[in-house]
Amino acid sequence: MKVFALKNCDTCRKARKEMDTAGVGYELVDVRADTLDTQDIAAIVDAVGYEKALNRRSTTWRALDDPAKTGLDNVKAVQLIEAHPTLLKRPAIMDGDTVTVGWDDTAKSTWL
Numbered sequence: 001m002k003v004f005a006l007k008n009c010d011t012c013r014k015a016r017k018e019m020d021t022a023g024v025g026y027e028l029v030d031v032r033a034d035t036l037d038t039q040d041i042a043a044i045v046d047a048v049g050y051e052k053a054l055n056r057r058s059t060t061w062r063a064l065d066d067p068a069k070t071g072l073d074n075v076k077a078v079q080l081i082e083a084h085p086t087l088l089k090r091p092a093i094m095d096g097d098t099v100t101v102g103w104d105d106t107a108k109s110t111w112l
């Protein structure tokens with residue numbers, strides 16, 4: 001299981017703490033410090049769709065020019081996340097074909 005997160009993100013810290021308490025083992029991938037694998041990004045985007053995979057509330061998203069934000073599809077979203085890893089909504093958790101983004105009730109019931 002891989003958890004794509006930021007070490008200083010409150011939601012990511014909360015998710016990791018709850019997973020640690022539940023004894024769930026995982027590999028932490030820091031989206032800012034570690035290089036993201038294109039196949040992992042594509043698997044996340046394909047599983048949940050680019051609408052859910054992109055963090056449109058981030059300062060990175062707001063800093064993008066309008067052409068980068070238009071004509072989005074899964075392929076363009078993967079390219080944007082490759083170029084700007086903090087655009088990936090976090091935490092993104094992947095284990096095989098099971099993928100969740102964010103830390104809501106659905107993600108909690110899936111992983112805890």
